[in-house]
Amino acid sequence: MDFEFSEEQQLLKDSIEGLLGDKYDFESRKKFLASSDGWSREIWKQYAELGLLGLPFSEEHGGIDGGPVETMIVMSAIGNALALEPYLPTVVLAGGLIRRFGTEAQKNKYLPQIAEGKITGAFAHTERQSRYDLFDVKTTAKPSGNGFTLDGQKGVVLNGEQADFIIVTARVSGGQRDKDGLGLFIVDAKANGVSRRGYRTVDGLTAAEIQLSGVKVDADQVIGKPGTAYPLIEQIVDDGIAALCGEAVGVLSALTEATTDYLRTRKQFGVNIGSFQVLQHRNVEMLIAAEQAKSMAMLATMMVNEPDAVQRRKTMSAAKTQIGRSAQFVGEQAIQLHGGIGMTMELKTGHWFKRATAIDIQFGDADYHLEQFGNMGGFETAAQR
Amino acid sequence: MDLNFTKEELSFRDEVRDFFAKNVPAETKKKLTEGRKLEKDDIVNWQRILNKKGWAVYQWPKQYGGTGWTPVQKYIFLEELQRAPAPDPLPFAVSMVGPVIYTFGNEEQKKHFLPRIANLDDWWCQGFSEPGAGSDLAGLSTKAVREGDHWIINGQKTWTTLAQYADWIFVLARTDSKAKKQEGISFILCDMKTPGITVRPIQLIDGGKEVNEVFFDNVKVPYENLVGQENRGWDYAKFLLGNERTGIARVGISKERIRRLKELASLEVSGGKPMMEDARFRAKISQVEIELKALEMTQMRVVAAEGTRRDNKPDPASSILKIKGSEIQQNITDLLMEVVGPFALPFTDEDEAAGSNELPIAPDYAGPLAPIYFNYRKVSIYGGSNEIQKNIIAKAILGL
Structure with a gap:
C-alpha cells in the first residue's frame, strides 16, 4: 500500500506543472480561448517535446510507456490550469483505442504521429437518443467492398471539429440497444461524406456534431472484430x-x-x-x-x-x-x-x-x-x- | 502508487481473520450483528482472549506489551476486528488512559496499571465532560485541592460511559483556579470505590443507560495518583484525544452493517418485491456504499502517510475521518431503520425483555433498529463534536 509518486512520476508532475505554470496564466488562457482553434498549437508542441502526447504509448510507437498514474498526474495538472488542448480525446480516447486494441499497422500509422503532436483525434460515440448508454447506437456500418459504409449522426464529439481522425462507434448488426453487433471504425476526418459542425461547450472546450453519410472505411481501419466491440x-x-x-x-x-x-x-x-x-x-x-x-x-x-x-x-x-x-x-x-x-x-x-x-x-x-x-x-x- | 497489500500483509490479514473467526464468542458476535447491547462480561472475556494472544494493547509500544506492528498492520487488525464483528478493546482503558500512563506516568503507575489495563482487570471510565464543560472542555470546574499527601476532589462529571461497570476513573480536575483555564488542570486517577463517589445513570433516547453522571463529594485520593506534573493535565488530555486516530472512521463496522442492510433489504418486501429491488432504496444504499469506499481510501491515505510521518502529532486529516465516518454510520443506521418500515416502531425495553422480542408479527431483527438509529446520533457529538472537528480543520489545515 503506497500512495507516493515514484521519482520519475514526481519529475513528470514537476515538468507539466512547470510548463502550465509558465504558459497558462489566466490572461494567456483567454487568448487561447479566443483563437480560432480554441486552444494553443504552440503549447501542444511543447507537450510533445515533454513526451506527454505519447505518454501511455510504448517506446516503439514513440511513447514513454506511462501507466494510469502518469495519466492521472497529467490530467490533474490540466484540470488545475484549465488547459484547453484536446489531450483527453487525442491521447486517452482515440489514441488509447488504437494503443489497446489496434493492429500493429494502425499503431505504426497513428501513435507516433500523435506522440509528435502532428495529428489529433476524437472518439465519436454519443447519439441523440443514447444519453449515457454506450450500447445504444443507431449509426450503421454496412459491409461494402473490402470494408464498410457508415451512416448516422454523432453528437458532442470532443475535439470533433479539429480532429484529423475520428473513431466512430457503429452498428454492424442487431437492434438499436443490443450490446452485440457494435464496431469501432477509424474515419479520416476529410473523408467524403463526413460533415462537421463545431462549437464550444459550456466550459470553453471544443466539440462538434458529426454527420456521416455513406462514409467508406477500409477493412484495415476497423478496430477489433466488427460486431464485438462493446x-x-x-x-x-x-x-x-x-x-x-x-x-x-x-x-x-x-x-x-x-x-x-x-x-x-x-x-x-x-x-x-x-x-x-x-x-x-x-x-x-x-x-x-x-x-x-x-x-x-x-x-x-x-x-x-x-x-x-x-x-x-x-x-x-x-x-x-x-x-x-x-x-x-x-x-x-x-x-x-x-x-x-x-x-x-x-x-x-x-x-x-x-x-x-x-x-x-x-x-x-x-x-x-x-x-x-x-x-x-x-x-x-x-x-x- | 500501489493499492495492494504486500504478501506479508495479506498473510497477516488471513491470520487475524482466522483468529477472529475461531475465537470471538458466538453470543457476543450475535449481539453485535443484531445490534443488541453488550454485557460487561462480553467485553471483559473478549479482551482477555485478545490479551492471551498478545493483541489486547496491540497499538502500544512493545516494551509495555504492544506488538510493534506497522501502521498498515494496525489498520488491517482494526478492520478485521470490526468486520468480524468483535468488540473493541475497552477504549477508555486501552486507547485513552493506557497511553497517557505509559507516556507521562511514573514507573510505579506503569508497573501497576498497564498489565491490568491489558487484561481488563480494572474497568476504566473517563471523567472529562461536565454539565458546564462540553465542547469547551477546558472550562471544567471539578476541583482537586491538595491536603497533605491527598487530593480532595469535589464536583460533577457527566456522559461517563459505562461508569456503572468501572473500577477506576481518570479525572480532569482544576488544581489552580488562578491560572489561565488550560493551565490549571491536572490528570488524576481515582478508585471508584472511594467514599464520596456516586454514580447516577442517565437514560438516553434509545432507552438504554450507557452513560452516567458521576458525583464527587469530598473524595480523598492519594497524591501519587496524579499522572505527570501538576497543572499539565490539559496537555495530556489533548494527547489522549488525538491519540486514537486509526479506526476513528469505523469503516469495518460500517461495511459489516451494509452487508446486514442488504440482507434485510432482500428479506423485507415493499410493493410486492424485495426492498433491494426498489430503485429508490437501492440508490440510497449505493450512495452510502460509495461514500464509505471513498472514506476507506482516505483512511488508507492517512495510514500510509503515518508510516512516513516524522513528528508524532496526529494528522489533522483524522478530523475528516471522524466527520465523514460518523455521518456514514448515522446514514446506515437510518437505512437500517427504514428497511423494516412500520416494524421499526414496536419498542422493547432490553432490560426487561432480555433481548427477546415476543411481538406476534414483527421480525426479531427489527427490534433494535430504531434504538440504534437514536443511539447513533451520539457519534457526531462525542469525542469532539463534528462542529468542533470542523473548527480544527479550518484552523490546522486551511489556516483560517
Missing part, C-alpha cells in the same frame, strides 16, 4: 472516466484553495470573512468533498487496467458518482463563498466551476453511475445467515 468501448470509456477523475482532482483542489485564499483576504465588517465560522465550516466541507473525490480518483486510477470488467466498471461508476457529487458541491460552494465576484468571467473560479460541471456530465453523471453501481450489486454482498 467490451472495447467499455474499456476506453473507463480510461476516459479515470482520466476525468484525475482532472477533477486538479479542478476541485484549485477551487477549494482559491476559496480559502479568498476567505483569508476578503474583508467585510472590518475583518477577513474567513474569521466567520459559518464560512469556515463551508470551506471545510469543500475540502472534505475534494479529498473524498481524490481518494476515489486514486482508486479509479489503480483499477482502470483491471481485467475483470465487472469489478472495473463497478469501481469506475463508484468513482464517477463521487466525482460528480463532489464537483457539484465544491463548485457551487466556491461560487457562493466568492459572492458576486464568483459570478463573473473575470475570475478563474467560475471557469473551474464550469469545467467541474462538464466533468460530471461527461461519460455519465452521478445519478446515472449511481444506478449502474447498484445494478452491478455494489461493493459489499448481503450477509448470509
